Amino acid sequence: MCLAIPMELKERDEYEAIVELGGVQRRVSLLLFPEAAVGDHLLIHAGFAIGRVDAEEARLTIEGLERIAAQARPS
Amino acid sequence: MISQEPFRDPRLLDSLFQAIRSEAELAGRRFSFMEVCGTHTHAIAEAGLRRRLGPQVRLISGPGCPVCVTPVEYLDRAIALGRLPGVRLATFGDLFRVPSSRGSLETEAAEGLRVEVVYSPRDALTLASAHPEERVVFLAVGFETTAPAIAATLAEADRLNVCNFYIWSGHKVVPPPLRLLASDPGLALDGLLLPGHVSVLTGWGIFEFLATDFGLPSAVAGFTPADILLGVLELVRQRRKGEARVTNLYGRAVRREENADARRLMDRYFAPIDSDWRGMGVIPGSGLALRPEWAERDAGLWPVTVPEPIEPAGCRCGEVLKGAISPPECPLFAAACDPDSPVGACMVSSEGTCAAWYRHERYRGEAAP
Numbered sequence: 134m135c136l137a138i139p140m141e142l143k144e145r146d147e148y149e150a151i152v153e154l155g156g157v158q159r160r161v162s163l164l165l166f167p168e169a170a171v172g173d174h175l176l177i178h179a180g181f182a183i184g185r186v187d188a189e190e191a192r193l194t195i196e197g198l199e200r201i202a203a204q205a206r207p208s
Numbered sequence: 209m210i211s212q213e214p215f216r217d218p219r220l221l222d223s224l225f226q227a228i229r230s231e232a233e234l235a236g237r238r239f240s241f242m243e244v245c246g247t248h249t250h251a252i253a254e255a256g257l258r259r260r261l262g263p264q265v266r267l268i269s270g271p272g273c274p275v276c277v278t279p280v281e282y283l284d285r286a287i288a289l290g291r292l293p294g295v296r297l298a299t300f301g302d303l304f305r306v307p308s309s310r311g312s313l314e315t316e317a318a319e320g321l322r323v324e325v326v327y328s329p330r331d332a333l334t335l336a337s338a339h340p341e342e343r344v345v346f347l348a349v350g351f352e353t354t355a356p357a358i359a360a361t362l363a364e365a366d367r368l369n370v371c372n373f374y375i376w377s378g379h380k381v382v383p384p385p386l387r388l389l390a391s392d393p394g395l396a397l398d399g400l401l402l403p404g405h406v407s408v409l410t411g412w413g414i415f416e417f418l419a420t421d422f423g424l425p426s427a428v429a430g431f432t433p434a435d436i437l438l439g440v441l442e443l444v445r446q447r448r449k450g451e452a453r454v455t456n457l458y459g460r461a462v463r464r465e466e467n468a469d470a471r472r473l474m475d476r477y478f479a480p481i482d483s484d485w486r487g488m489g490v491i492p493g494s495g496l497a498l499r500p501e502w503a504e505r506d507a508g509l510w511p512v513t514v515p516e517p518i519e520p521a522g523c524r525c526g527e528v529l530k531g532a533i534s535p536p537e538c539p540l541f542a543a544a545c546d547p548d549s550p551v552g553a554c555m556v557s558s559e560g561t562c563a564a565w566y567r568h569e570r571y572r573g574e575a576a577p
């Protein structure tokens with residue numbers, strides 16, 4: 134039930150935004166995350182944006198994974 | 209879009225399994241970790257991680273499914289409220305088929321109870337504004353991820369002046385039961401995999417008591433197989449080295465600090481109360497009730513007669529939720545109880561431990577060692 138789906142913010146007004154994933158658009162509330170900006174990848178839960186997914190942090194995690202892979206299989 | 213592909217790359221998953229195995233071998237002992245998020249439970253089962261981790265690392269599912277930990281009295285009262293004249297209930301789908309003392313919302317609906325399944329509490333609010341002649345009661349169940357969404361919906365109801373929107377709050381918060389589980393000598397946990405989306409709202413700092421008060425390693429993890437395995441690897445490493453801290457491995461979504469806007473709204477509408485968890489009993493400060501100043505929105509205060517609660521006969525959901533048994537240890541599992549005819553709540557929601565095992569791990573015979 135705590136499922137949250139990352140969707141991209143396309144348009145916003147004061148309270149609401151249009152978000153999109155794979156061509157599907159949805160109208161969500163920004164009351165819980167008013168700082169959201171166009172282009173953000175937002176986590177959407179039950180019709181509300183609850184936070185942002187940070188691309189730079191995602192890259193760092195993937196780098197960490199690659200490091201583990203390199204150590205697990207020393208060539 | 210940020211690509212999810214690397215998080216599902218079989219090559220990376222293989223190395224993670226290998227790294228976990230070598231760490232565990234270095235330690236020369238077995239480990240027991242608990243995940244306390246239904247979305248993790250589901251993801252672990254779906255990806256078959258338990259089987260591939262082998263006997264060295266045992267993953268135990270905890271009380272991470274909100275409708276599963278909601279006691280039968282909650283639904284009994286909900287149904288009694290729904291029977292009042294002019295009342296329409298609105299609920300998340302997860303709750304719709306959960307057995308109460310009598311039937312479920314689904315079976316009651318077949319007999320005339322007016323109940324609407326909604327994706328968002330905002331849909332329930334829309335329903336209320338479209339039907340001013342009715343009283344719409346939203347069944348507000350969920351953890352810290354969901355409670356702020358309900359609070360925000362109440363704020364919208366106030367802004368739009370929708371007077372016929374009410375809630376019956378069964379909200380719960382995650383840290384109090386973790387204190388009980390962390391100190392349970394029967395479980396003897398080596399660490400906890402912390403819920404990623406709860407942490408988006410609360411911040412990971414709220415879980416530091418696990419290290420300071422209980423000396424337990426913990427890791428906030430995302431929901432792909434790689435995220436979960438990274439979490440397990442971190443827990444094994446910390447335990448092997450005798451360390452204990454909260455490691456945030458879901459940095460792309462979670463920070464140390466809470467979502468302050470969500471917190472403000474949540475505090476405006478809700479106050480902590482003692483709350484009853486299926487299988488764990490009443491836990492101090494573990495629930496959220498509407499504050500007295502919002503009594504006019506609180507359907508939980510309406511006088512209704514609620515029958516004596518009856519737990520489903522033979523269901524061991526309570527023990528499953530505490531991690532005391534795994535689903536195949538329940539004699540009804542995959543016999544009298546399956547997702548088509550669930551006996552207990554743990555078999556209903558896709559996040560319920562019994563449902564996750566039934567769908568993905570039924571034939572593997574993995575009773576707890």
Ligand code: SF4
Nearest residue numbers: 524525538545552562
């Ligand atoms: S298998 Fe069914 S009856 Fe047994 S504990 Fe799970 S939900 Fe309850």
